[in-house]
Amino acid sequence: MKIIKNLIKIFLLLFVAGFLFIVFANYSIKKESDPFISYAISEIPKVKTAVVLGTNKSLSNGKPNPYFKYRIxxxxxxxxxxxIQTIIVSGDNSVKGYNEPEQMKLDLIVNGIPAEKIYEDFAGFRTLDSVVRAKEIFGQNKVIFISQKFHNERAVFLAKNHGIEAFGYNAKDVNKYAGLKTNLREYLAKAKAYLDIWFHVEPKFGGEKILIP
Structure with missing residues (x-):
């Protein structure tokens, strides 16, 4: 019985410690990134390249994904x-028939962006990968990330911890009820971002450098 009580105490301590770490990570990342992200174009500096962070064009039920549309x-x-002069579209292309960068590029072209101004990063499997590869593969030391505010907070935090001068242009957010699952998941994602920095986690893939003139 004593062993069981001790195990319960250890479990509760770990649970409380984990909860406090998640609260700390979310508060810290929001506070650190806030001066560098904005909904107003007038507050965004002139930068050569922006990175659009990937998501699927369609939801699992086949309906259009508003996160995708608002980022485009x-x-x-x-x-x-x-x-900005050029755009990197960074997303997942790990499964045949699923290509976030290609989807984003095609929609940007429909919106009047010249194809030659768009560069595809097919190995942006995670936000960390998209951030680090912007510097290591595409040679950009100063970038603007384009995504929803909660996502830009994490991207800017990761970028600054990898020696990138980063800013975030916030796309329109999704209704808080429709985006509830995503917002809840973001709490854990911000905690994971801190662990990635502490443990020096690297992108899944490297590759040849791509020159953006």
């Missing part, structure tokens, strides 16, 4: 404003 809209707005 934001990227097109930023390009037309003259704040």
């Amino acid at each position: 809209d934001a990227a097109a707005e930023l390009y037309r404003s003259g704040k």
